Amino acid sequence: xxxxxxxxxxxxxxxxxxxxxxxxxxxxxxxxxxxxxxxxxxxxxxxxxxxxxxxxxxxxxxxxxxxxxxxxxxxxxxxxxxxxxxxxxxx
Amino acid sequence: xxxxxxxxxxxxxxxxxxxxxxxxxxxxxxxxxxxxxxxxxxxxxxxxxxxxxxxxxxxxxxxxxxxxxxxxxxxxxxxxxxxxxxxxxxxxxxxxxxxxxxxxxxxxxxxxxxxxxxxxxxxxxxxxxxxxxxxxxxx
Numbered sequence: 744x745x746x747x748x749x750x751x752x753x754x755x756x757x758x759x760x761x762x763x764x765x766x767x768x769x770x771x772x773x774x775x776x777x778x779x780x781x782x783x784x785x786x787x788x789x790x791x792x793x794x795x796x797x798x799x800x801x802x803x804x805x806x807x808x809x810x811x812x813x814x815x816x817x818x819x820x821x822x823x824x825x826x827x828x829x830x831x832x833x834x
Numbered sequence: 835x836x837x838x839x840x841x842x843x844x845x846x847x848x849x850x851x852x853x854x855x856x857x858x859x860x861x862x863x864x865x866x867x868x869x870x871x872x873x874x875x876x877x878x879x880x881x882x883x884x885x886x887x888x889x890x891x892x893x894x895x896x897x898x899x900x901x902x903x904x905x906x907x908x909x910x911x912x913x914x915x916x917x918x919x920x921x922x923x924x925x926x927x928x929x930x931x932x933x934x935x936x937x938x939x940x941x942x943x944x945x946x947x948x949x950x951x952x953x954x955x956x957x958x959x960x961x962x963x964x965x966x967x968x969x970x971x972x973x
Contacts (some may be wrong), residue, residue, distance in 0.1 A: 751898075752935070753933070753934070768970070798932060799928070799929060799932055800932075801891050801894055801895070803891075803895055806895060808891040808892070808895075810891070813923050826895065828894055828895065828898055829932035829933055830888065830889070830894075830929060830932070831859075831877075831888070831889040831894060831911060831928075831929065831933065832881075832888035832889065832922040832925070832929045833886070833887055833913060833922070833923060833925050833926035833929050833930065834885055834886050834888070834924070834925035834926060
């Protein structure tokens with residue numbers, strides 16, 4: 744078992760075009776570090792310089808926006824599905 | 835170039851007018867690969883602000899699910915500016931670079947008598963305006 748991570752079109756250049764990849768970790772932050780070991784550069788698009796979630800993506804754990812859970816510290820477990828989407832916003 | 839039906843064009847402008855003085859936002863979806871904006875889908879502006887918009891996160895997830903299920907693209911992403919011209923702001927350009935495959939439509943509601951409706955591509959921080967052709971009837 745692992746955690747399934749769904750990748751948006753804009754980030755599939757980091758996953759060789761794959762729509763979905765798998766990873767492991769205790770928290771979302773761990774998971775992103777694990778993914779980055781095989782998909783170099785991906786973490787940098789998800790996490791900002793302060794170690795928090797990048798403002799330009801929405802991340803969901805089993806359909807729940809992780810901003811309303813624990814952000815980058817949100818615990819994750821085998822069988823979970825993490826969905827990443829580009830935030831649509833502007834001024 | 836953006837080709838858009840009169841009905842969808844009118845629906846976007848009406849949404850922008852209705853939400854004024856807050857910014858309105860939404861999408862128009864269409865068959866994958868067609869570049870045809872067919873289905874108008876207004877979205878909630880989670881920011882409820884005259885100077886900022888953000889798709890509400892639950893609606894955003896549902897939107898992407900639906901588009902995938904129906905084999906569609908998000909052909910148009912639209913929002914309004916309520917006090918300034920219909921041209922991408924710096925924030926629009928930063929976020930817009932994440933959705934380079936969509937036409938970015940801006941509507942200004944600063945003048946109640948005049949419709950400002952313009953379309954752009956935003957790729958890697960570069961803004962390119964494109965002509966808008968309004969077609970009669972449905973696309």
